[in-house]
Amino acid sequence: MRDRNTCGKVNVKLLIVLIAVVAAVGVSLVIARQVRRQVLLERALTAAQTAFEKQDWPAAAKSFRLYLSRHPNNLDVLRKYAETLTATRPLDGQAISGAISACRRIVELDPQDEVASERLVKLYGVIGNFEELAGVAKSRMEHDPNDRQAPLWLAEA
Numbered sequence: 001m002r003d004r005n006t007c008g009k010v011n012v013k014l015l016i017v018l019i020a021v022v023a024a025v026g027v028s029l030v031i032a033r034q035v036r037r038q039v040l041l042e043r044a045l046t047a048a049q050t051a052f053e054k055q056d057w058p059a060a061a062k063s064f065r066l067y068l069s070r071h072p073n074n075l076d077v078l079r080k081y082a083e084t085l086t087a088t089r090p091l092d093g094q095a096i097s098g099a100i101s102a103c104r105r106i107v108e109l110d111p112q113d114e115v116a117s118e119r120l121v122k123l124y125g126v127i128g129n130f131e132e133l134a135g136v137a138k139s140r141m142e143h144d145p146n147d148r149q150a151p152l153w154l155a156e157a
Helices: 012-053 057-070 075-087 093-109 114-127 130-143 149-156
Strands: none
Touching: 012 057, 012 075, 057 075, 057 093, 075 093, 075 114, 093 114, 114 130, 114 149, 130 149
8 A cells, every 4th residue: 555645756857947947037038128228228319319410409308318317427418418408499497407407417527517517507597596506606616716707607696
């Protein structure tokens, strides 16, 4: 007679193969997701550049925003994004706040950027935020003591 307390055998080879297959599928899915994201970002950048050249400001801003969501430190794209937002007409609150954010990021990454500083001062002047305008002027004077515009900005604030 058979003993009823026998344990079932585990097929170790099958278990190892199953774990390897599941791991390979998981890694493949992660890699595919990263590749897909990169392709979509490159398409967004290409679309943004094309719209920028055609002066289609809303489309360019949308595509630049998508690209910058994953690459927030790309200075060239930040500069074009800020220019795009300030060129948008009619200039609404969302465009102004986006342009201010982009210019602030540019100044953080490159304190010597005169264009971004000037654009930031103009935007703060438009919205009447003179405290921030004074902060930009002081920062500009610290980084470039020979800048002739910064004392004027400070006086304006």
